[in-house]
Amino acid sequence: EDKVVQSPLSLVVHEGDTVTLNCSYEVTNFRSLLWYKQEKKAPTFLFMLTSSGIEKKSGRLSSILDKKELFSILNITATQTGDSAVYLCAVEAPSGTYKYIFGTGTRLKVLA
Amino acid sequence: DTGVSQNPRHKITKRGQNVTFRCDPISEHNRLYWYRQTLGQGPEFLTYFQNEAQLEKSRLLSDRFSAERPKGSFSTLEIQRTEQGDSAMYLCASEAALRGYTEAFFGQGTRLTVV
Numbered sequence: 707e708d709k710v711v712q713s714p715l716s717l718v719v720h721e722g723d724t725v726t727l728n729c730s731y732e733v734t735n736f737r738s739l740l741w742y743k744q745e746k747k748a749p750t751f752l753f754m755l756t757s758s759g760i761e762k763k764s765g766r767l768s769s770i771l772d773k774k775e776l777f778s779i780l781n782i783t784a785t786q787t788g789d790s791a792v793y794l795c796a797v798e799a800p801s802g803t804y805k806y807i808f809g810t811g812t813r814l815k816v817l818a
Numbered sequence: 819d820t821g822v823s824q825n826p827r828h829k830i831t832k833r834g835q836n837v838t839f840r841c842d843p844i845s846e847h848n849r850l851y852w853y854r855q856t857l858g859q860g861p862e863f864l865t866y867f868q869n870e871a872q873l874e875k876s877r878l879l880s881d882r883f884s885a886e887r888p889k890g891s892f893s894t895l896e897i898q899r900t901e902q903g904d905s906a907m908y909l910c911a912s913e914a915a916l917r918g919y920t921e922a923f924f925g926q927g928t929r930l931t932v933v
Binding site (some may be wrong): 710712737738740742749750754756794796805806808810 | 822850852858859860861862863864874907909911919921922923924925926927
């Protein structure tokens with residue numbers, strides 16, 4: 707059965723710290739891996755990764771995919787209280803039809 | 819606002835009642851997904867439409883759940899004879915089926931509480 711596992715489940719850091727969130731997956735027919743940030747309601751899109759070893763960056767956030775070892779990491783440098791959220795990893799693994807398989811998320815809390 | 823819109827935002831219902839949620843996707847997005855999310859969990863896939871065709875339905879979806887997308891635009895999710903275990907956030911997402919890779923955009927969700 708396809709699955710996506712995120713770690714840690716939760717994390718508490720202080721402003722200015724750097725955090726690394728992990729996402730590993732076991733799916734058939736991998737197509738892409740996506741990171742979303744969920745604060746109160748809708749998950750908002752952060753990154754899509756399709757190729758190994760190519761880092762995607764957006765400000766203080768960056769992410770990279772390893773298709774050989776089947777994992778991805780999301781890094782956040784110089785964390786701010788506004789980074790507090792649940793970070794969701796999703797894998798697009800079409801098997802006849804398209805759907806995303808989500809991990810349980812990592813709950814990040816950044817203290818002032 | 820050109821994002822994914824869901825209505826209502828909150829719904830409280832008594833056990834045994836029927837409820838219907840609506841999702842208006844981003845215009846011209848032909849893929850539409852319904853997910854269910856409970857506290858502390860990631861979204862769980864429920865069903866998927868390509869235009870008006872429902873192409874996949876999760877085993878999680880009992881016979882009490884039905885979804886439609888009659889004209890390939892908005893979609894409705896109906897739950898009949900609601901149970902307390904149906905209490906969750908129901909998320910809708912839409913995506914454009916283009917060549918290459920695209921991401922799904924989520925609506926704000928409908929939070930259902932069954933009492």
